Amino acid sequence: MEIKLWINNKLFQDNVEADMLLIDYVRSKGFLSVKRGCETANCGLCTVHLDGKPVLSCSTLVIKANGKRVTTLEGLKEEAEEFGAFMADQGAEQCGFCSPGFVMNVLAMKKELENPTEDEIKHYLAGNLCRCTGYMSQLRAIKNFLEAKKED
Template sequence: MIITVKINGKTYKDEVAPDTVLLDYLRSHGCYSVKRGCETSNCGLCTVHMNSNPVLSCSVLAVRADGQEITTLEGLQKEAEEFGAFLADEGGEQCGFCSPGFIMNVLAMVKELKNPTDEEIKKYLEGNLCRCTGYQSQMRAIKKYLDFKQKEEQK
């Protein structure tokens, strides 16, 4: 099947097999931030934005992306670096394997939720597994980043 997909602002037209998952399609186009973790939609490592909404690319067929706009971490470098600095400052980066999917979800959450509570943050990010941090450093980073964004908007 031939699909047309906009990835990080660039349009691609390709023939794909019906069983190709979006994760593999994106990696074939150089989006190496999209990682393979569990392949069961449980870890969040493969999170990308489809039309600005977070999706798990390991559980979406590439043909479902036909006519859609996909954004990966490569397409959000400025925002990712901005939040990544908060994450690193709080020790939430450690091995970094989970960071791309985690950052993609945090950036989507910031756009979707205004002044989220701790419980709302945890609920939004519950599908992101990290084996290093214990999540406390990540929560501190998120809260500091949200405060920073709020102050930035008030300027």
């Protein structure tokens, strides 16, 4: 199947198998921030933005991205580093397993929700698995980040 899509604003056109997953395609193009964690769509590690909305690339066929824009962590470098600093300040990055998914989802949430409540934040991040913490440090980092962004 012929596809045409943009990854981090760079155009890609290819012939792909109908059952190829978005994670495999993106990684084959060198965007290695997108990682396999569980392969069951339960951990959030493979999160990318598809036309600005977070999706799990391990359970999304690449054909669904045809004609669309895919954004990976590499495409959000400055924003990701900024939020990463908030995570580090709260001790929320311990092993780093969950960080890519958290970052991708928080940056999407920031654009989608204005002044989210704690329950809205938790709901938005429900698909992110953290193996180290009780999520409290991530929640503090997210709240601090969103508060700081309001002041910008």
